[in-house]
Amino acid sequence: MLDRNNDNSSEEVIQALQDIQSLQGYISRENLKEISRNLGIAYSYTYAIATFYKTFSLKERGKYLIKVCDGTACHLKSSENIVDEINSYLGIRNGETTSDQMFTLEQVNCLGACAMAPVVSINEKIYGNLTRKKIRNIIDMLRGKK
Ligand code: FES
Structure with a gap:
């Protein structure tokens, strides 16, 4: 051994x-x-x-882990709109995974990119200055639709 x-x-x-x-x-x-x-x-x-190591997840989740920041800076820049868009576009809420196993949503406190608020990270890549349209476009791109 x-x-x-x-x-x-x-x-x-x-x-x-x-x-x-x-x-x-x-x-x-x-x-x-x-x-x-x-x-x-x-x-x-x-x-x-x-x-x-916290980086490893033993809990089933999608190919893409979307972490939406709801820290102070992002909250002040209406991060709830980004969460709402993901909720409606993907049909998942915090901690849930889409039925096609593509996306999991997690709300977090600060991703360390406050100057770019509102911010999400997807598999550790940061996307900032988001709008409803931008997050939809990113999701479409990851699905290979764009
Ligand atoms: S509060 Fe959102 S990145 Fe810091």
């Missing part, structure tokens, strides 16, 4: 977790088992790494 203090093994696990999450947006229990099998390490070790 693998030594828990082996930096190479944790790097391999982290890399595998990143690869899977970037492909499907989250990591399933089956994915964790597969990583453990492929790397020849204990499931508990893979699980511990996956749950230690």
Whole structure:
């Protein structure tokens, strides 16, 4: 069995977790088992790494994670319009995923780009100075419609 203090093994696990999450947006229990099998390490070790880093999600979510900022700067620039547009255009609310597994919506406090308020991040890419039309266009682009 693998030594828990082996930096190479944790790097391999982290890399595998990143690869899977970037492909499907989250990591399933089956994915964790597969990583453990492929790397020849204990499931508990893979699980511990996956749950230690907040960047990894074990909760099913869409290919694109839309984080809508509702911090003070964004709130003052009517971020509720962006949330409302996403709610109606995609038919999802905070914490929900579209039925086609494409989009998950999360409301967050500050994305660190207040000068560009209102702001969303989609898979860590920041989009600022948003309007209802702009967020629709971004969603359409990600769906391959534009
Ligand atoms: S308050 Fe929205 S990015 Fe800071």
